[in-house]
Amino acid sequence: MTAAALEAHIVVSRSRFTVDVDLAVPAGGTLAIMGPSGAGKSTLLRALAGLVRLDAGAIRLGEDVVSRARPPVHRDPAERGIALLGQDPHLFPHLSVRENIAFGPRARGVAVRAARSTAEAWLERVGLAGTGDLAPAALSGGQQQRVALARALAVEPRLLLLDEPLTSLDVATAAEIRVLLGAELARTGVTAVVVSHDAADTVGIAERLVIVEDGALVQEGGVEEVLTSPRSRFAAAVAAAHRFGGDADSTQTGPRDRPRA
Structure with a gap:
């Protein structure tokens, strides 16, 4: 958008x-x-x-x-x-870091492979390259907030x-x-x-x-x-x-x- x-x-x-x-x-x-x-x-x-x-x-x-x-x-x-980012990153605990970011683009009809590629690009931008397969619980609070920011911006609000x-x-x-x-x-x-x-x-x-x-x-x-x-x-x-x-x-x-x- x-x-x-x-x-x-x-x-x-x-x-x-x-x-x-x-x-x-x-x-x-x-x-x-x-x-x-x-x-x-x-x-x-x-x-x-x-x-x-x-x-x-x-x-x-x-x-x-x-x-x-x-x-x-x-x-x-x-x-x-509109995307909303608050104090709590509210990441989906049952999804990997990559799938958390890909969720928004996929919900808007982006193909799975393209959405995951977008997620990987965002992980690199926020300094978390290589963490895509991890669960959110494996990240620190600051890292989780970086993922939440990437997820909010990945949908191009x-x-x-x-x-x-x-x-x-x-x-x-x-x-x-x-x-x-x-x-x-x-x-x-x-x-x-x-x-x-x-x-x-x-x-x-x-x-x-x-x-x-x-x-x-x-x-x-x-x-x-x-x-x-x-x-x-x-x-x-x-x-x-x-x-x-x-x-x-x-x-x-x-x-x-x-x-x-």
Whole structure:
């Protein structure tokens, strides 16, 4: 599939507040969403993925309206051309590493041999050549997340959703996969939305950043623009953590300087 521009007005009622946020990402762009716990970030991703229905608003991918409150449209998650990568890689334990990656292409009608060839190519790209016959349980947590990333990108999604995919990894492994993720997003040109609590992820992966608090968008702009001129206490805390911590991490790769595989 071809990467698609995203235009969304997402309104979802929750018990404590209503999530009401506008999002826009050009085709091939990467948008980061940050906010305190319970701000509505995961609700936004679930709405984009089709796991939550809209109470108002609409979601458009390219020329396709995939969700709309009125008149109602709700395309099933499998029909949206969207891949979701979260903290847990959710690999199929009964399939080999190779077959995990080949699963998506095969589900879309790609012949078995071609799908397995695609899987092998992706294993090489994510630094796991030679592991195709292994079971997921034989891999470390970081290796499993590399396989999950390969599986998500092997289906050539129109939109990739990343829900804190590095949170469960140790610092060194997270840094390695952050660089890999930035490189593959640049190489494939896929449109992406990433939710993270870590400014290092935002700086290393995204071009634009939105801050969401209590279900509302409180600031948006280029990543460095938001981090240098925060407009809320949360954004200021994130900016401070980045200045005193993230800047010292030499593994960071800015979105405009991502290495290409």
